[in-house]
Amino acid sequence: MSSPRHFLDLDGMEPDVLRDILSLGAAYKRGETPSGKDLPLSGKTLALIFEKPSTRTRVSFEVGMRQLGGDVTVLGHTDTQLGRGETIADTARVLSRYVDAIMIRTDCHEKLLDLAGHAGVPVINGLTDHSHPCQIMADLMTFEEHRGPVAGKTFAWVGDGNNVAVSWIHAAVKFAFTLRLACPESLSPPSEVLDWAAAQGGAVSLGNDASAAAESADCVITDTWVSMGDQDEKARRAALTPFQVDESLMKSAGEQALFMHCLPAHRGEEVTDGVIDGPWSVVWDEAENRLHAQKGILSWCLQ
Ligand code: CP
Numbered sequence: 001m002s003s004p005r006h007f008l009d010l011d012g013m014e015p016d017v018l019r020d021i022l023s024l025g026a027a028y029k030r031g032e033t034p035s036g037k038d039l040p041l042s043g044k045t046l047a048l049i050f051e052k053p054s055t056r057t058r059v060s061f062e063v064g065m066r067q068l069g070g071d072v073t074v075l076g077h078t079d080t081q082l083g084r085g086e087t088i089a090d091t092a093r094v095l096s097r098y099v100d101a102i103m104i105r106t107d108c109h110e111k112l113l114d115l116a117g118h119a120g121v122p123v124i125n126g127l128t129d130h131s132h133p134c135q136i137m138a139d140l141m142t143f144e145e146h147r148g149p150v151a152g153k154t155f156a157w158v159g160d161g162n163n164v165a166v167s168w169i170h171a172a173v174k175f176a177f178t179l180r181l182a183c184p185e186s187l188s189p190p191s192e193v194l195d196w197a198a199a200q201g202g203a204v205s206l207g208n209d210a211s212a213a214a215e216s217a218d219c220v221i222t223d224t225w226v227s228m229g230d231q232d233e234k235a236r237r238a239a240l241t242p243f244q245v246d247e248s249l250m251k252s253a254g255e256q257a258l259f260m261h262c263l264p265a266h267r268g269e270e271v272t273d274g275v276i277d278g279p280w281s282v283v284w285d286e287a288e289n290r291l292h293a294q295k296g297i298l299s300w301c302l303q
């Protein structure tokens with residue numbers, strides 16, 4: 001029996017597979033039926049495990065699965081025996097007897113890998129402390145709708161070198177674009193991820209000057225200063241204050257630049273109202289595209 005098609009992280013996937021998933025998502029968005037079937041996931045069920053809150057990921061997976069003819073079961077951490085100590089491995093074995101795929105949002109990346117290692121069905125990373133690959137698929141779709149192919153373009157990440165930044169680094173290598181990260185030294189992305197990008201020949205650089213990163217960029221991206229599970233709020237806010245994305249930073253990028261944020265945004269912290277509500281911002285398209293991108297991911301995992 002072939003192993004399940006997991007969607008765990010962009011770094012472990014082939015660029016042509018990622019491109020196929022994006023194309024599938026875009027086809028669904030255009031109202032096409034890429035597999036020739038109106039309800040290609042009819043009879044299939046997706047389990048959604050949430051150890052952390054979610055608006056976009058939860059709703060886009062639920063709605064996406066149903067639009068493709070499938071069903072979902074949503075499991076909060078405290079609803080299941082996981083909250084009382086049943087192991088991830090045993091949970092994986094049991095759920096695999098009931099459902100056709102499992103999405104997990106977890107506080108610990110190792111739990112995702114453990115789940116995938118013991119599940120007989122595809123496992124999807126719905127955000128961990130390390131990465132957020134589904135988000136970046138929607139982001140790439142959004143950029144390409146507005147500006148064409150990402151290859152050869154320049155993206156600037158300004159702020160915390162967090163889970164979303166890690167998936168952007170993976171994407172820069174897989175989709176051949178330049179990524180300039182500007183982060184406080186204390187909040188740099190993990191060095192092994194940067195080393196991986198360098199070893200792959202990726203055009204990924206890290207500095208701590210937000211203006212230098214944003215200058216003439218095709219897209220400026222940021223995220224919350226305090227991610228779910230982060231403890232050191234006060235120190236983070238202090239370190240990240242110089243990395244706020246405001247109108248003057250976007251002007252240094254230029255009129256062509258897009259602004260992206262995975263949301264939820266903390267207006268007045270990592271981004272000003274003038275930017276998120278301004279002419280550069282594509283954040284609502286980005287949020288909508290979570291739905292279309294999820295449908296591409298689900299179709300690829302389940303067919
Ligand atoms: N961007 C994102 O993953 O949002 P949620 O936390 O609402 O799912």
Ligand code: NVA
Nearest residue numbers: 162223227228262263
């Ligand atoms: N970095 C954020 C992303 C939320 C979608 C977090 O992990 O909380």
